[in-house]
Amino acid sequence: MKQELKLRIVSGLILAIIVLAATWYGGFIFRILAAAIALLIYYEWSVITGIARDPVTNVLGWVGEVLVALLVLAGAFDYALGMLIVLTALGIAMIFLHRASRWFAPGLLYAGGTGLALAAIRGDETFGLYAMLFIFAVVWATDILAYFVGRTIGGPKLAPRISPGKTWSGAVGGAISAVIAGAVIVHFLIPEAQDRAAVIALVLSVFSQSGDLFESFIKRKFGVKDSSRLIPGHGGVMDRVDGLIFACFSAFLLAGLFSLIKGGGMTSLGAALLGL
Known part of the structure; x- marks a missing residue:
């Protein structure tokens, strides 16, 4: 295994542990x-x-x-x-x-x-934890499966001028896997939210992939390979959370809309997103 790949795996695992631990503590x-x-x-x-x-x-x-x-x-x-x-x-x-x-x-x-x-x-509630785990599952499934499905099946490019490596097959594969991952999380943690989970997972997956394309556009426009060198083997923070950013934006807007309809505030957006 090449040293660069080892560094990427180790730093990725450390980051995942930090993020999940902080999410758990809230x-x-x-x-x-x-x-x-x-x-x-x-x-x-x-x-x-x-x-x-x-x-x-x-x-x-x-x-x-x-x-x-x-x-x-x-x-x-x-x-x-x-x-x-x-x-x-x-x-x-x-x-x-x-x-x-x-x-x-x-x-x-x-x-x-x-x-x-x-x-x-x-937020500060259990449903907020579940909502973040749901979002993470959707974004990570989208990212990982879009890559592998795209590499395996290939086919027409999704946005060749922005990110030549991405394909329509990868985008569809990522979206399908995101819906499955979201459904699994909801089934075990919040079965009462199953009615809207698939639709929300699909929306978040589309926005996640849009966020990935947006960051690729920014880097291509300004002629940079990585957003920075803050994360060994991975580049910068934007490189790691580009999909998560847009997914969270869309989740925030959806949760805010659902909360507004129910007459709630911004203290329970996680529950609002899941319809609880």
């Missing part, structure tokens, strides 16, 4: 993880897109993202959402007032929204 421990992921994503985004080279924009971005992260750490998800909306609007205004990069506002939303979505879905 509460402040998981919010630390969510906030850290958000800040690391913003770091990588700012470097890739060149935002880091503009002192004014860079400082504003970091101040805003740290404020969002602190609100996420405090569990003040409503305030974090409000801050993120204001920050994104300010980022758009900076394009006109300061001629900031057009990638500034999307980066603020991409990074801050990731931390908020992760923390709000996990």
Whole structure:
């Protein structure tokens, strides 16, 4: 086994243990993880897109993202959402007032929204744990099976200009496996959520694959191979969580909609996502 592959496997296992342990404990421990992921994503985004080279924009971005992260750490998800909306609007205004990069506002939303979505879905309740395990199962099944099915069957390319290696067969295989993985998790943990599990798993799988393509587009546009070298053998944080980001965004929006319909708040989004 090559040294690079060994390094990739070891670091991958360590990351999985950290993420699953934090997810299991939940509460402040998981919010630390969510906030850290958000800040690391913003770091990588700012470097890739060149935002880091503009002192004014860079400082504003970091101040805003740290404020969002602190609100996420405090569990003040409503305030974090409000801050993120204001920050994104300010980022758009900076394009006109300061001629900031057009990638500034999307980066603020991409990074801050990731931390908020992760923390709000996990929450402090058991159903939040189940919801995150459901999302992880869907995203990981999509990622792994899309790769193997695509390599085995091949066929027409999904988006050759963005990611030449991805195929339609892989996309369909990943989506089917995601539905199966989600159904298994729900069957054993929350059988009362079976009615909507398959549909939600399919939606999350589609968004997960869209997130993967989006990050590939960003890296191709700016001519980088990896988002950074923060993770030995894997590249950067964005490289590892690209699918999870979009899956969590979609889960956050769906859960928020379901919660709004039921008259709930942002404290039980995990339960809302699963219809509980």
